[in-house]
Amino acid sequence: MLPSLEMQRPVLEFCSMDFPVLDSSLHIGEALDLIRKQGVREKIIYFYVTGEDGVLEGVLPTRRLLTEPLEMPLRDCMIRRVVAIPTKATLLEACELFVLHKFLAFPVVDERRRIRGVLDVGVFTEEVLDFAEHERMDDLFQTLGVRSSEIRSASSSRAFVLRFPWLLSTILGGTACALLAGAFSETLEKQILLAFFLTLVLGLGESVSAQSIAVTLQAMHKSKPTLLWMIGAVRKEFVTSVLLGGACGGLVGMIVYTWKHDWLAALSIGGSVFLSTISACLLGVLIPAISRVLKLDPKIAAGPLTLAIADICTLSCYFGLAKMLYAILA
Template sequence: MIRDAATLSQPVSRHVKPVETTIQADLTIADAIRSLRSRKIGQTVVYFYVVDGDNRLVGVVPTRTLLLEEPTRAIRDVMIGAVISINADMTLELALELFAMHRLLALPVVDADGRLLGVVDVQLYADETFDLAESRRRDDLFQLMGVSLEQARHAKAILGFRLRMPWLTANIAGGLICAAIGAAFDDVLAKVVVLSMFIPLVLTLSESISIQSMTMSLQFMHGRDVPWKQVRQRLNREWKTSLLLGVASAIMVSTVALLWVRGGSVAPVGVIGLSIAATMVFAAMEGALVPVLLHAARLDPRLASGPLVLVLADILALTTYLGLGTWWLL
């Protein structure tokens, strides 16, 4: 179990386990399965790593592929070539970062020439063993791993301050930008007071749907590369869902807003309803895209997405709301 920074600085080579389930790249699927069955495998089977004749790591084969692909196909043709691995001289801290970031159950360890030395698995973190098929237990472990890493790194208050203050600074900057936007539209707020009453609600709905979309995008940001096909499908589904949610929310809020303008102009109610529908779509798309763009830039979307998504959602929502109000009502 990780308890201090000294443990994190240990080389990962001290925790390497041998791999009993390697497969030669030049074998067929049928030959690979026969080879695996002939061995006395005593460890938990997590991944099937593929090596060449010099024991260099060249890929990984999913269990599904071994079971369902044609037995005559070559392992080299069906393996996944992009394998996340670590060098033997890297630290335990880096290994645990990769576990938490990519939600992997094991990491292959290679030498300077790319030869497979063994694996480290998530049980180097957990004292107890657990069922790898229990997704809830697995998710809890990854979350706890991230918390323990940060606690070990930032045991001192000043280090914790340095870790967390940048994100609070981002929120402060976003708030100041929104204050400036409000000042730029002070004419419409002064003349149509009812608009100012609904600013908190417009921002809350925008923030909520942006965080929902962000959370769903993070679920498939695991590998090294961005799954652009999934991203396109996700965005296509998200704008439709957010439009339905926006329209439903706009109808409910507009109905309540009518009570405040009873006997007066209903134009502000139209601004409120249309703004809610539009900002919820904008915020949902922004929340879905930010993790993708951060991942494409090789930044950790789990660390940076939250503050950035909220700040952008507030700016988009307030600008749309007050801009539409100025255009329509003044």
């Protein structure tokens, strides 16, 4: 929904001043002739009927104007009970009327019932969509470890303080991956083919993990992450990860075998993709949920941290499985 301060603004600020007004003394035919001469704006929902001094007397829906006999007076076919918004009302009060009456537009009138503008339901849909877009952008930035609202207004030094701590998780994760690769240097030297697919395997792990984070954060918007919820989410994500891992692992294995005709390398690389996809999916569920339990903002904590841990798990699966398979089957 819209911010509370926005909803407290006067309704007149959002009104359209281009609205059709018909005199109550006219007949349907005369009214149609007048509309043809004066022209109307593109979107007309209701025609408002006024009497002396511009006082609102009724409203005439477009369908009724087009279907009633031409000789019928407007007074006889207009709707006299008109729900109007007072000029002193706020946008929030106007919104309540739209929800209550389900109309597409309301006239805004002063103390003497003279029309001062028309409020269209499109005002709310446009404002809500604009705010929803802002929320989506803020969610995107937060999964990267920053808040867009804070960064925009921050000085250079403040922006550094906000962003650098979360980048440390990436630095530490990358360092851990380098040390891990060093520990398996002998395996890498014997099977240089593993180096060719290292970027692909890491990229797949991060992509799957990012997808799981997005799904989990969206789910936590609607429900509190209890233990029962977490068990259900992990179970569902595990099944999904097995399917994703099987598809990605099988495809990558086929690519390796087609290229190098090495079934052991295909089994090793494809199998590591399968295992790393499962671990990345589960991390994408567990870390945001645990962050919420620990009173941390899951959007900020989950992004960099999950991706760093996913990289470490991916490399562990990649090199560990290769070393084991080559030791047993080579």
